[in-house]
Amino acid sequence: MAFKVLALGGDGIGPEVVEASLKVLEVAAQSIGLAVDLSQDLLHGACWEKYGTFIRPKTLEKARNADALLVGAAGGPRWDHIVIDGGPEEQDGLMKLRHELDVFACIRHARAWDALIERTPFKPARVRGADVVVMRELCGGAMFTQSRGVESKADGSRRAYDLNEYGSDEIARFARVGLEVARRRKGRVVSVDKSNVFIAGKLWREMVEDVAKSEFSDVELTHLFADNAAYQLCCQPATFDVILPGKGSVQGTAIYEPVHGSAPDIAGQGIANPVGMILSMAMMLEYSAGAKECAKKIELAVDAALNAGFATKDIGGTHGTVEMTDAIILHFQSL
Numbered sequence: 001m002a003f004k005v006l007a008l009g010g011d012g013i014g015p016e017v018v019e020a021s022l023k024v025l026e027v028a029a030q031s032i033g034l035a036v037d038l039s040q041d042l043l044h045g046a047c048w049e050k051y052g053t054f055i056r057p058k059t060l061e062k063a064r065n066a067d068a069l070l071v072g073a074a075g076g077p078r079w080d081h082i083v084i085d086g087g088p089e090e091q092d093g094l095m096k097l098r099h100e101l102d103v104f105a106c107i108r109h110a111r112a113w114d115a116l117i118e119r120t121p122f123k124p125a126r127v128r129g130a131d132v133v134v135m136r137e138l139c140g141g142a143m144f145t146q147s148r149g150v151e152s153k154a155d156g157s158r159r160a161y162d163l164n165e166y167g168s169d170e171i172a173r174f175a176r177v178g179l180e181v182a183r184r185r186k187g188r189v190v191s192v193d194k195s196n197v198f199i200a201g202k203l204w205r206e207m208v209e210d211v212a213k214s215e216f217s218d219v220e221l222t223h224l225f226a227d228n229a230a231y232q233l234c235c236q237p238a239t240f241d242v243i244l245p246g247k248g249s250v251q252g253t254a255i256y257e258p259v260h261g262s263a264p265d266i267a268g269q270g271i272a273n274p275v276g277m278i279l280s281m282a283m284m285l286e287y288s289a290g291a292k293e294c295a296k297k298i299e300l301a302v303d304a305a306l307n308a309g310f311a312t313k314d315i316g317g318t319h320g321t322v323e324m325t326d327a328i329i330l331h332f333q334s335l
């Protein structure tokens, strides 16, 4: 059966980087004989302009039936002020997708590329070798709570709140994914919380500890308070493996997207850096299509293209989105 991909470019540079990743996907899938059944649709602002909604029911249906989603970016000054009745998931097409598909675990991979090491804000000696996965919980906590609002008080002042709440099951299922990811990597997890201050943080630490002890005795777990974790990550990034902040093979439909936004300041200029999106697509091949070798080859091709001097403007180069993408494809084919 073909591997079903739903690609949603979204807004700003989103469609540009998604197009780049699809170009690489075509070559990569062909190289391993993977049949891809690709469909594309509009998301958020782009969807609002055409249909007056951030995501159509039809698109949600397609998403539920897909093996994986590729998403560019959602949002922009044209739509950021629009307020829809309902919870946080109604305000944003991407949040709606995460909510509907119950995509609660975000796996964010960051590494220090040798070719770019002099251009990072860090001292090269400190950052060299850094290869970190930062997990992010996507369906709970303050960012996604339904307990939110603004209240007007009798004295005319206002009070706004977003409740930082976590259920023990929510924490456990998220911890499980992080520990599983670590098991496939270097086997080390740093769980980050503010259990010295927050009650939700205490439950966080307790549940992560429980799951690790009972199901992942082979993974090394340590705990850090959030402020110290940020400090240690700056001082010795290369010592981290997986970070599980409280704030496996992927089961169900997963969404693959780069960390950046829609970059309205450079949209349409052909200069967006496609690497984040291309590596997100590679993660899709690894986690959702079971093609780990092929994903690794894409990462090596990015490394090779960077080492050969290809770079977009944001990372100190002069190459455009298409040139960068084609360089990655060329290196992929010669590996």
Ligand code: NAI
Residues within 6 Å of the ligand: 013, 017, 072, 073, 074, 075, 076, 077, 080, 094, 257, 258, 259, 260, 261, 262, 263, 264, 265, 266, 271, 272, 273, 274, 276, 314
């Ligand atoms: P942003 O990530 O879009 O841009 C920040 C800066 O980084 C800009 O100068 C931009 O040109 C640059 N940049 C970002 N991605 C780049 C790329 N691939 N290549 C080259 N340069 C790149 O963040 P910003 O400006 O805070 O948000 C813009 C819009 O994007 C907002 O509407 C925001 O809500 C939305 N957004 C969406 C996200 C998502 O879809 N997951 C995540 C973050 C923001």
Ligand code: MG
Residues within 6 Å of the ligand: 257, 258, 259, 260
């Ligand atoms: Mg993102």
